[in-house]
Amino acid sequence: MKCKKCGQKAVINLQHHNISFCKDHFLEWMQLQTERAIQKFHMFSKQERLLVAVSGGKDSLSLWDILWQLGYQADGLYLDLGINEDNNYSTDSAAITRRFAEQRGLHLTIIDIKGQYGENIPEMGARTKRGHTKPCSQCGLVKRYLLNKLALDGKYDMIATAHNLDDEAAFLFANITHWSMDYLGRQYPLLPATTGFARKAKPFYQFYERETAAYAILRGIEYIYTECPYSDGSKQLRNKRYLNMMEDEQPGFKTQFYLGYLRALKAGAFPQHQETAQNLEEKRCEQCGQPTQSNGLCTFCRLVNN
Ligand code: Q46
Ligand code: ZN
Ligand code: ZN
Numbered sequence: 001m002k003c004k005k006c007g008q009k010a011v012i013n014l015q016h017h018n019i020s021f022c023k024d025h026f027l028e029w030m031q032l033q034t035e036r037a038i039q040k041f042h043m044f045s046k047q048e049r050l051l052v053a054v055s056g057g058k059d060s061l062s063l064w065d066i067l068w069q070l071g072y073q074a075d076g077l078y079l080d081l082g083i084n085e086d087n088n089y090s091t092d093s094a095a096i097t098r099r100f101a102e103q104r105g106l107h108l109t110i111i112d113i114k115g116q117y118g119e120n121i122p123e124m125g126a127r128t129k130r131g132h133t134k135p136c137s138q139c140g141l142v143k144r145y146l147l148n149k150l151a152l153d154g155k156y157d158m159i160a161t162a163h164n165l166d167d168e169a170a171f172l173f174a175n176i177t178h179w180s181m182d183y184l185g186r187q188y189p190l191l192p193a194t195t196g197f198a199r200k201a202k203p204f205y206q207f208y209e210r211e212t213a214a215y216a217i218l219r220g221i222e223y224i225y226t227e228c229p230y231s232d233g234s235k236q237l238r239n240k241r242y243l244n245m246m247e248d249e250q251p252g253f254k255t256q257f258y259l260g261y262l263r264a265l266k267a268g269a270f271p272q273h274q275e276t277a278q279n280l281e282e283k284r285c286e287q288c289g290q291p292t293q294s295n296g297l298c299t300f301c302r303l304v305n306n
Contacts, residue, residue, distance in 0.1 A: 012026050030211065034063075046071055051077055063203060075109070077150050092226070159201070
């Protein structure tokens with residue numbers, strides 16, 4: 001197996017593209033493809049300030065590294081969820097993220113959820129659980145809310161998240177099996193800003209998980225290998241398994257599935273994200289001023305006020 005560019009010994013084969021690369025040319029390819037995705041969807045420019053959601057995992061640290069290398073103004077936001085029961089998931093991932101930022105002289109904001117709101121995510125989940133054993137819905141709500149709030153408060157031009165092709169294909173699979181038309185109209189690599197919501201981009205939408213992992217390893221990026229203990233048995237992981245089976249039988253399946261969806265979205269197969277965003281009623285939370293669909297407090301303020 002030889003590198004397509006230089007003929008040296010290849011370290012990775014990208015089966016769906018039918019190409020192999022040596023270490024240096026693979027790293028270069030990842031950067032080039034990221035830049036192309038940014039340009040293709042007019043995601044952001046080098047004059048804009050980006051807030052990157054970082055978790056200490058391979059995807060978000062690789063994204064932050066590439067944006068930094070490409071010369072984008074990217075700051076990081078790490079939310080310390082306080083999930084440390086089975087392993088030291090939050091403590092370890094916070095330390096790794098902090099080291100990553102320090103080594104590169106990058107600006108990182110760390111929000112300690114328990115320090116700010118009195119409870120960590122497992123405690124919020126235990127208090128409000130309605131038949132659920134996992135705190136994932138509270139966790140998702142807190143992450144979405146704080147990421148958006150920090151982006152708006154910090155006057156960032158946009159939020160960048162490291163969702164990769166495996167994530168997007170698994171979301172799409174779930175949205176199609178449930179025919180969630182609202183989500184099917186919004187699963188685009190770029191979401192425009194709407195009242196009270198920052199612009200969001202997913203520059204890694206076209207990369208397989210194994211490519212972002214290879215990038216992190218070959219670049220010598222230290223990342224957290226353990227998963228959040230609550231992700232075990234999740235529907236998202238189950239859907240990823242199904243899609244991996246399809247991919248094994250048919251290399252390139254996930255690319256075809258997600259890029260085909262993007263074409264269908266463009267052709268008007270689903271209500272466009274702009275329309276669904278405009279349909280949101282513009283009520284404001286009495287406490288934090290963020291948009292909400294209910295009267296009085298938003299769901300985040302109701303969660304943390306109890
Ligand atoms: S939602 Fe659930 Fe994740 Fe939060 S509690 Fe862990 S598994 S981190 S993506
Ligand atoms: Zn090469
Ligand atoms: Zn609120």
